[in-house]
Amino acid sequence: MxxxxxxxxxxxxxxxxxxxxxxxxxxxxxxxxxxxxxxxxxxxxxLSFGDDIELSENDSFDEDKIDFWWYSIREPGEIWKGITFEDGNVSINCAKCGHFAGSAPYPIARTKDCLLIDPRFTIKCGHCGNELKNHIFSKRPADWVDPRKRDMWVKDYKNIPKCPICSSTKIHKISMTNKAASALVFGVLSAGHVSKTYKCDTCGAKF
Ligand SMILES: [Zn+2]
Ligand SMILES: [Zn+2]
Ligand SMILES: [Zn+2]
Structure with a gap:
């Protein structure tokens, strides 16, 4: 281990x-x-559920083999928004892609940070297709970031204008007077000139 x-x-x-x-x-x-x-x-x-609990071959406490994280446990009989959760359940995230993965049955055994879920339970992450094999769920890491926010950030990063030639983000907007001047010279709003909004400070390309 x-x-x-x-x-x-x-x-x-x-x-x-x-x-x-x-x-x-x-x-x-x-x-x-x-x-x-x-x-x-x-x-x-x-990292043990005690001697009485038999683990299946895929069950592992090894962080690399964790398929799902848990982040909240509903105790049996807990009432939430008027619904009684007779058997309790566990809310989980996919440990491979971090996305929310719904819920799993109440654990059959637990340590402080790890839960053992009924081996008959199966689930597949709807986001990345990660299939539950290891029925030990570890606690969601404290540095977990909601991937929906993370994706937004990545999208934002992708939206940062970059030089299409050298990928540098050191670019500046070509000033409006230059653009207006070229429009004037060519008489019409020539798309070829006016659409070139940026100049790359690294390689000098205009785009
Ligand atoms: Zn996933
Ligand atoms: Zn810490
Ligand atoms: Zn460039």
Whole structure:
């Protein structure tokens, strides 16, 4: 089983190899002053549902093998907006693409951060097609970002005008007077000239 370091203040799980030299948590900046060996042995103990619980071959606490994260648990009998959730349930995110994936049945066993879901339960992420094989769900990382917001950000980034020749974002708008002048010279609003709005400061291309 891969060793983990878990930030005690925000709960983010780091692979031991990556985090062993961290002095502070890169997510919440909490200090990692604890003795490393001590920290990992404590958390190794947490990575078990007890001797009575038999895991299937795909069930793994290994962060790389987690298929789904949980982010909220509805206890059996909980009432939400007038609906009674007799059996409770768990709201989940796909751990591969981060998108919301609906809900899973109430766990049959749990540790502080991990849930074991009935092995008969199957689900497939509607966004990326990731299929549930590992019935251990780990807690959604503290640095999780709603991918809908992330996608928006990526879209925004894509919308930043870039030079089509060299991809530089160091470009500037050609001034209106220049554009007006070329329109004047050519007499008509020649699309070829007027549509060239930017000049690249890196390679000099106009577009
Ligand atoms: Zn942290
Ligand atoms: Zn997915
Ligand atoms: Zn350029």
């Amino acid at each position: 891969a060793k983990k370091i878990i930030c005690e203040s925000c709960g983010t799980v780091f692979p031991f190899e990556k985090a062993k030299d961290f002095t502070v948590c890169p997510v919440c900046n909490a200090s990692f002053d604890d003795e490393e060996n001590e920290t990992s042995s404590i958390h190794d103990d947490e």
